[in-house]
Amino acid sequence: MRVLGLVIAVLGWLIAVSSVELSSVGIQALVAVIGLLVALGGVLGVLNGAHLKNAIWKS
């Protein structure tokens, strides 16, 4: 799950940078925001969720 979280984070970055050659600034902004949110989801959602599964305070 940790690796998956990191992969999603990098995927989010790839989505964001893929916006650079789009024609409309509005669409560029939308795609870049989606990329940022995907990256955040990978780090704060998936990766952190993996850490919380074995959190020290649960034992």
Place this chain on the structure above:
Amino acid sequence: MIARFNKLRRTVSLLLATAWLCAGMMPAVVWATDPPPVQVAQAAAAPAPAPAAKTPPPVPITDADLKAVAGPKPDDLAKGDPGGTLTGTVNDIVVSDSKKGLTLADLVNMVGQNRIAINLVWTLVTGYLVMFMQAGFAAVETGLCRAKNANHTMMMNFMVYGFGLFAYWVMGFALQQGGCAPNANLGGLSPLNSEFAVNFIGGKPWGLFGQRGFFLSGATYDVGVMVMFLFQMVFMDTAATIVTGAAAERWKFAAFAVSSMFLAAITYPLYGNWAWGGGWLSQLGANYHLGHGYCDFAGSGVVHAVGGVSALAVSMIIGPRIGKYRRDGKPNPMPGHDITMVLIGCFILAFGWFGFNPGSTLGASGSGNLRIGSIAVNTMLAGCTGSFASVLYMWIRFGKPDASMGGNGLLAGLVAITAPSGFVNTVGAVIIGFAAGMLVCLSVEYVERVLKVDDPVGAISVHGTCGLWGVLSVGLFADGTSNYGGSWNGVDGSVRGLFYGDPSQLVAQIIGCATLVGIVFTISYLGNWLIDGLVGQRVGAASELEGLDLPEMGALGYPEFQLVTSGLGRSVEVAD
């Protein structure tokens, strides 16, 4: 008579030319066309303009004219110069050939050297201010930790300077700035001229890292490069010390040492290169017409968000402190042991920030650098409104104006204004700082209660969250009035954000944020994961409960005091 008139005219024109040249605003050839300064002042004060006198034809200055300028006599100088009117005259201009005497070439070279000297001194002095911020970080972090960990926390803040500096000298600086030339403010920095790049989207070159300046050897043994190194090094060290706060009270000192060197050698320099060293983020404007490319004036992203996301990575890996969370996942408060130390540290940091932001012009003379006053005021205002907002938030939400969050609000405002400080006006600075003060309070609660990531000092929120906000705010509030030599990141004109007519700038800033979260975090996480596997990141439970001062450092922070544990891991000081 005519000869005397011409001589007088030449003398006046020479004085004017010298004044203009010293101000760095005059081309090499000077013409006598304006009246003397005294006449200008009188004309401005007069109620009605006098009829214009007939302007004499321009007369070029020659070396012979310079020889006619007499400096103060040795006898006069020997009497002292309490008024300062005899010091700094033609006598002080360096002459390249004593046989020829003073020439126009000497004069012009002196002007050029004065400009670079002003910029070198400015950059060095502001770098010294940033270096002193380490003391502020040390005080803030130690004060926010428990007394039983005081020595350990202080030592991490102390030694991150040495560990980070060494790694940055070996390779970090080269990776970051090895391809950053030219830089007109610091004399060109011509030796830093090699950037490794690959062709990526659209076949455009993406600069990834520099290749000159390892060990500061070879051609980089250069006066301008040395100043650049010092300034960039203290910035890197600021990023490195952010992590020590988030991982405090349970981080193994050996792991901290390796992790700090990893950040100084790899993580920070890579992003620093992409943003400041001529790398791909800075070229988003030139390559893809996204505003002026990623703009981060003094490092909300490069310094603070890099430190913040690295702090998040390390905090996730080492986990929360024993006792921080109950079995049901609710957090327990673990207040620090010295709020006075915290607030004094915040003041030291606010003082140092006057080096951080205005110093990032890398000069005070030429290329629009007189904007340093505006940058300093923006810095001041954003810190002020940040603390105001956070105190207001805490007061309304919890009934008391929380001191530690007041300090964090000040820092949040300062972190947020760091990227936009050179591009926004005072109204923008006030809004950015106020929003950061609110944001840091929300973020601290989110990190602690939702993410359940233990961050004893709030570093992830202050530097990570508000660093990202600062990056985005450039794309919103940059007002298009800055002019640093006519262009920024190779794109002509001033930086403008969404509210001032350029939405594409915001796109570049969002991509910068996505890079921080998606790439910089990943690099930091992988590096620290590896370190965890090799040496272990976390101390043993017994050491943590006892306090890290003795097990890790071999000496107590407060040996004259008896520390009594109170409640869940909290300790109070009792004087012997």
